[in-house]
Amino acid sequence: MNKNKEILLEVKNISVDFGRGKKTFRAVDDVSFNVYKGEIFGLVGESGSGKTTIGRAIIRLNEPTEGEVIFKGQKINGKIDNSLDKDVTRKIQMIFQDPMASLNERAKVDYIVSEGLYNTKAYTSEEDRKQKVSKALLDVGLLPEFLSRFPHEFSGGQRQRIGIARSLVMEPELIIADEPISALDVSIRAQVLNLLSELQKSRGLTYIFIAHDLSVVRFITDRLAVIHKGKIVELAETEKLFENPLHPYTRSLLSAIPMPDPRKERDKVLLIYDPSIHHYKEDPPKWVEIEPDHFILANTKEVEGYKKILSENTSKP
Numbered sequence: 001m002n003k004n005k006e007i008l009l010e011v012k013n014i015s016v017d018f019g020r021g022k023k024t025f026r027a028v029d030d031v032s033f034n035v036y037k038g039e040i041f042g043l044v045g046e047s048g049s050g051k052t053t054i055g056r057a058i059i060r061l062n063e064p065t066e067g068e069v070i071f072k073g074q075k076i077n078g079k080i081d082n083s084l085d086k087d088v089t090r091k092i093q094m095i096f097q098d099p100m101a102s103l104n105e106r107a108k109v110d111y112i113v114s115e116g117l118y119n120t121k122a123y124t125s126e127e128d129r130k131q132k133v134s135k136a137l138l139d140v141g142l143l144p145e146f147l148s149r150f151p152h153e154f155s156g157g158q159r160q161r162i163g164i165a166r167s168l169v170m171e172p173e174l175i176i177a178d179e180p181i182s183a184l185d186v187s188i189r190a191q192v193l194n195l196l197s198e199l200q201k202s203r204g205l206t207y208i209f210i211a212h213d214l215s216v217v218r219f220i221t222d223r224l225a226v227i228h229k230g231k232i233v234e235l236a237e238t239e240k241l242f243e244n245p246l247h248p249y250t251r252s253l254l255s256a257i258p259m260p261d262p263r264k265e266r267d268k269v270l271l272i273y274d275p276s277i278h279h280y281k282e283d284p285p286k287w288v289e290i291e292p293d294h295f296i297l298a299n300t301k302e303v304e305g306y307k308k309i310l311s312e313n314t315s316k317p
Contacts, residue, residue, distance in 0.1 A: 008174060008206050009035040009058065014067030014077075015230075016053050027053045029230040030067070032287065035174070040200060040207040042221035042238065044214060044253070050230040051210045052097075055176040058208070059094050060085075071174070090120050093167035097179040099159035103151040109162055110147040113137065116170045136169040137162075140195060157188035161195070168199065176208045181216065193220055214257050218242055223293075226250045228273075232287075236294040244313060246296055246306045249273045278302070 016028040028050045035041045043051040056062040058069055060076065069077040076088050093116075096102035103112055113133045116122070123129040134144040140161040151159055160180060167175055177196065181189040197220060200207060211217050217224060218238055225235040226249065234247040245251045252273035259265040278285070283299040290296050290306050298306060 005036040005039075007034045008037040008072060009208075010068075010070040011035075011054070011058065012068040012070065014054070014057060014064040014069060016050070016057050016062050017065040026065075027230055028057065028064075031227075031230070031232050032067075033225055033232065033235060035206060035208060037173075037206055038200075038204055039222040040209050040220055042217045042224040043208060043210045043227060044212065044217050044224060045227035046212060046253075049227040051212075051227050052178055053230075054227075055094065055178050055208060055210050059092055059176055060088065086120050090116070090122060090170045091173045092176065093170055093172040093174070094176045094178060095160075095163050095167055095180045098183050099156055099163050100151075100183070102163055103159055105151055107150075108147065109137075109149055109151070112151070112162060113147075113166050113169055116166065120170070122170065132169050133165075136165040139168055139199065140165045155188075156184050157192060160184060160188075160192055164192075164195065164199070168203075172205070174206045174208070176210070178210045179212070180209075182211070182213070189216070196220065214253055226253065231297060232295075233297045234295065240294060244294075244310070246290065246294075246309060247298070248277060 011031060011033050013030050013032050014028060015026060015030055018025045018027055031054060033041070043054060045051050053062055057064050057077070064077050068075050071088060071092065074084060076084065080088070110133060113136055114129060117129055117132065123132060133147065137144055137146065142158065142161055142165065146154075151162065154162065180196065181192050184192060193216065196207070199205060209217065209221055221238045223236065224238045224241050225232045226241070226247065227233070228249045234241065234245070234250045241250065242254065245254050248271070252271040255269065255271040259268060278299070279301075280299060283301060285297045285299045285302070288296055288298055288303055290298075290303065291310055296306060
């Protein structure tokens with residue numbers, strides 16, 4: 001299926017280290033995946049799993065220690081020339097987790113949304129800039145008269161919309177949404193998710209959607225990568241992963257999703273992931289395509305077991 005799709009972004013064997021010498025900590029460990037044009041690709045895992053670090057490595061905020069990030073066929077990590085740097089800055093944008101911390105409290109909305117335009121000189125005249133900024137605000141459901149206000153005058157949901165407008169004004173091709181709704185009230189979350197979904201369709205955007213909430217990820221993503229301690233352990237189409245999780249860590253995450261039915265919630269069995277079940281010393285794990293477009297981190301013995309589970313599931317009526 002994916003052979004006909006255009007690859008927008010390739011992440012090839014990237015690792016990200018923090019600290020030096022004996023205090024070096026590997027936050028991301030040999031991660032690889034492709035993002036196809038027009039899709040919403042999900043990165044999911046617990047806090048501290050490395051998902052935000054991957055997003056920041058793609059947008060050049062964290063430099064990978066190893067590996068390559070390739071955007072539209074060009075390597076964008078490490079030293080790149082100024083014109084490519086400017087191009088990448090415009091075409092890959094990030095929506096941050098905390099709408100309070102990510103907006104400059106001392107700047108008016110007009111400056112906040114225009115900042116990327118100023119930095120990359122991506123406008124022809126003052127009139128052109130104002131037009132772009134007003135359109136970006138309208139696209140996220142805010143009125144252009146809000147431009148003269150400060151961030152503290154807005155609710156959390158409105159502030160996140162300003163953050164989205166700041167990304168949209170650059171006319172990006174790829175948006176990395178880093179837990180864009182986790183700091184918002186539950187009542188506002190659906191509005192922001194629907195907005196992101198509508199913008200993706202109307203503008204043909206591609207998203208990398210980073211989250212720890214699996215129920216949200218199921219609603220919005222096309223494909224999903226599950227991360228545990230800096231490594232991707234499973235990657236598949238979202239529905240396939242929910243219906244047929246193979247890796248024990250994926251299964252434990254899915255078992256923790258709250259159920260709306262109180263009886264079912266009371267009776268459900270939580271699966272606790274225990275990394276010691278893997279015996280990787282003699283037989284280390286590899287990144288394996290266990291079935292078309294379904295990848296898993298497993299050693300030879302585990303692959304046999306997973307294949308058995310798959311054949312049992314497909315033979316069920």
